[in-house]
Amino acid sequence: MRTLTAGRLVPLLGALFAALLCALGPGATAASAHAALTATDPATGSVVPTAPQRVTLTFSEGVLLSADSVRVLDPRGERVDEGRPTHADGRSGTASVGLRTGLVDGTYTVAWQAVSADSHPVAGAFTFSVGAPSKTAAKVTTAKVDPVVDGLYGTARYAAYAGFALLVGGCVFAGVCRSSRPVQRVAVGGWIALFGSTAALLLLRGAYTSGKGPGAVLDLSLLGDVLNTKPGAALLSRLLLLSAAAVFLAVLFGSFAREDDGRTGQERRDVAFGLGIGGTVVATGLAATWAMAEHASAGLQTWLAMPVDVLHLLGVAVWLGGLAALLAALWAGAPVPKEAVRRFSRLAFASVCALVATGLYQSWRQVGSWGALTGTEYGRLLLIKAGLVVALVGVAFFSRRWTGRLTDRPETRKPKAGAKPSGSVKGSGTGTGTGSGSVKGTGSVKGTGSAKSVAAAKSTTAGKGGASPERAVQLARQQAALTKAAGKRRRDADEGRSGLRRSVLAETGVAVVLLAVTTLLTGTQPGRAETEQREAGAAGATRATAPAAGPAEVRIPYDTGGADGRGTATVRIDPARSGENTLDVRLTGPDGAAVDVPQLEVSFTELQKKIGPLRAPLKRLSTGRWQATGLQLPMAGEWRLTLTVRTSDIDQITELRNVKIN
Template identity: 60%
Template sequence: MTSRTPSLTRPATRRLLSVCGALLAALLCALSFGASPAAAHAALTATDPADGAVVKTAPEQVRLTFSEGVLLSRDSVRILDPKSNRVDTGNPAHVGGKSSTAAVALRPGLPNGTYTVAWKVVSEDSHPVAGAFTFSIGAPSKTKAKVPSDAGADGTVETLYDIVRYVAYGGFAALVGGCVFAGLCRSSRAVQKLAVGGWVALFSATLLLLLLRGPYTNGEGIGGVFDLGGLGDVLSTKPGAALLSRLLLLGAAALFLAVLFGSYTRRAADEDQGRRQDLAFGLAFGGTVLSVGIAATWAMAEHASVGIQSKVAMPVDVIHLLAVGVWLGGLGALVATLRTGEPIGRSAVRCFSRLAFGSVVVLVLTGVYQSWRQVGSWDALTGTEYGRWLLVKVGLVAVLIAIASVSRRWTGRLVDEPDDKADEKTEKKAGKKAAKDEERTEDRDKKAEGTAADPVRTAQLARQKAAVDKATTLRARYGDLARGSLYRSVLAETVVAVVLLAVATQLSTTQPGRAASAVTSAKDGGTAADTSPAVDPISVEIPYNTGPKSGRGKAIFMLDPALPGDNLIHVFTFDLADRPVDAAEAKVTLTLPKKNIGPLSVPLEHVATGHWSAKSFQLPMGGTWRLSLTVRTSDIDQVTETRTLKIGQ
């Protein structure tokens, strides 16, 4: 087999990298040209009242419906009157137990005019989204309320958050791939640096994500990082719990790395192979548990946890992430080993080739399922931003597989050479010889430095030593055609893999095709307009006094739509200062005396402070009904008030 000198191979490598980089950059620019900014994953699909609607009387509450589940906070939905004063009462809550809805009650007796609904929520896959719309009571009017933009996060914080997310994905791949390569193929100083560097990157990125999470979801500036109170709120959410779990798992992973590159590596030459096999089994089991756990922190808080078949999608996403780590991280470990010129056996390269092939098969299978689940249709594949980025990812995977096939051919040539053991001995001898040559050079340099008083001569000796070291490394890296070609092809794979990770990160911050299609269909079909009430609901204010000073206040009874059939009932209790206040118990019965129906007990459920509701109550017919409201403020203090309601007349 002929050999190539370093001077001939280095320009070839640079040309290969330049061509790959130029093609990938052109591909990304062409496909991302004109793409809108990354969209949040939950989109508003319907409102009640509808955007721009004019209703005759003030509604009891404002409802919002989203394309997927959302997380609510105290100020997720704010209603502002024409003078920019808040008129909502209580905390926003989900309607009917559906996480894709949000509702907040309004103060009774609102005057005519235009009201602004400003909302800000966090989708269940951890991304913030905000917006606003207006409706009018009686007739439209001028309003001073400032309508916020759709941006849910500060620009600087959002950029930092996306960059750190990319670092986290890269750190995970380097950590998992480096450990698998070291345990099954070959452990070396370069592989150890890669795995430890991956751990440091992932740990640092996770900690930064945890600190940036509050400002990211609340739309605050970078100063919000130092808000410890906000950090406590983040830890109470699903994404915050996932990040905290990742930090704890990474603490255990640090111990795993110490054993893998410490005790396990030192026992490589031990005569007691039984003890080393036991340690290897323990490392394999512990490493699998840790890697699955770390991958699950993504699956439980992002795309896989939301939407259809989430119970299937989350384990599939974990497997997909592990395959990515083994393949792409392993590529980094292999190229790092080849670059340092350290001897690596052909069996080790062949072992990684098999691992990479298995990972690719797993990636294809899990990727097909994920694509179907997130895109849903051929139109969404080409008509949504998520679909276009997915096509970019598929194209990069195809390029990566093509380059990998070239690497496998060069690996085959390495394997076809005979006498593996003899070759390993030769490599060891060559390594020892190189070490001795380096020691002689160092001794020679020390003597020269001790005797030479001329600084010019000292600088010449230093340059000569650096040149010798560089030539030694290049000779080891490009010692033969197969090894040099394998290094270049694996390096090209790594370049494409880096871009692929960036595209995967972009996908995780883009609204899935199914959700985008649902939003478009809702807008085209007028779903939001259909949610306006057909008739005016009933709202009754009932003062109550159970005796003590703390037992004085008023209750608001609401019946929607106030027609025979299924109705939604709300009861709100306030103190004398119009602040929501809880009572020990609230009971409601309805009676129709003329038809001798009732009393019918309403099954009220406590929703929030001073708020009870019945999600579905059946009224058999219209007529003049008698409402009985009982408010109990202590074990012995209670009062029952009655009112007359005309329903369906």
């Protein structure tokens, strides 16, 4: 069976890198909004009779506000908002700002910018009109993420996920399966990647959310603002936890990795138990820094979504990071017992089960409907991720088959001093050296071409005055190359390990692309939020294009019981909207002619909100006609109209009707 040579490995890695770039390509643009604007008051595109006291925005999830999160501009482009935006009624998914008094009629523009609860910047603008739309309106540009900052931020996020997987997976593999120098390099490399990317995210965060360029990365005022937010606190907590992880790595790959450290069996078991508990706490804490600041912290069932997200991240790290550790050990030729590989196989299977269970819940929570699964970018990326997981499980099936063919071979031990050499290189002299190989010539070379061997070669050659030291060093390097080639031949001769190495490399390649798609998912608006935003936009468009509601008119027959006590009152409310209205009342007798009465009263009451009665200040205009201007009805809804008609000193009646105010 063929093995992967260096010439074949380079094209394979190049193809994997190209696949990674393709997966990351859609993420080059700014991340989509995660908090959808679902409602505004006044409504988008609406015309209100009088200027509102406040402007309120409602989002699909909580948002973080700053001093300039909501700006209201009059038709000339002058700001008319007052005070700092706040959450209406303490609801984190709203933003409200007060307006100045005495606003003129015309079209007003509301520009808003905030940070969604899952850490992504959101921005937009809408208009409403007071009295009537004006010919001119303020032109605003909403802040957008700088493309350079966005690219750096996305790269750092990917590096953070990869570093977490390598750190946790490498440590778990070392503790449960097998510890070796290659596995140590995987875990330490993961720690370095996670620490560096987290520090970069913390510095880039201020410029990322404010729409500023790379020059703002070192702005200490922005950094201070970031640390006061939930995402900033999560990144700072991650750095602190990584300090504890450094101590954990020092113990795991230091004294504990040495079997001859002088500890008894029970003492080693106690240390292993302590490392297991401490490592679990640190790994869970690191995973929680993502859960507390991203998708799981906003939306439905956050109390369940956050621990599920932690479990999902840990499952990914144990599986994919463990794969990288196994590949590193196999590729370096480090001895990995068959039982250790089988333990990892069982651990990976348990991780996959956890991933499937938690992934199904997360998919339901973030997508919400079958239509959103194919009709939104988040849903399509989720389908790609599911396909990659299926492919990864398929490759893992072949890895499991190769695991069954493994046979343990005795570890190669270095020969003792004076032992018979395993090979020789002939030179031009007659001297004989000792070690794993010999050089016949005027000097001797010990070892396999290491620095010690080279030094010995130089020393011996110089002492005997034979061939030049350069020649001895060259012979030592040749011997080292021969020894390395022999080791590689022995490694590749094991068909089971060679096949396992190839299948694990394929798994790791798929895992690289899978992590890229996962990173894109965290920067894409969830399908449920995108669907809500579309529905809100459609509702707003319907309201904006619908014809204005006409005046409300109510005909109320009355009979006071006295002489000439019968008639009909026609009550007209124009425009029958919340705010200022004009009330017109006409009284006619049984023959249809206009009639006067000694007393006429009209009032309005909103029963649900317990507003009123609000009495209309009627003025007689002519026979049988009364009018009230400037009647303020503060809100829309069903209002109770109360009409009182008195036709004599003792004849009076009160009639009740309901009227719809828009």
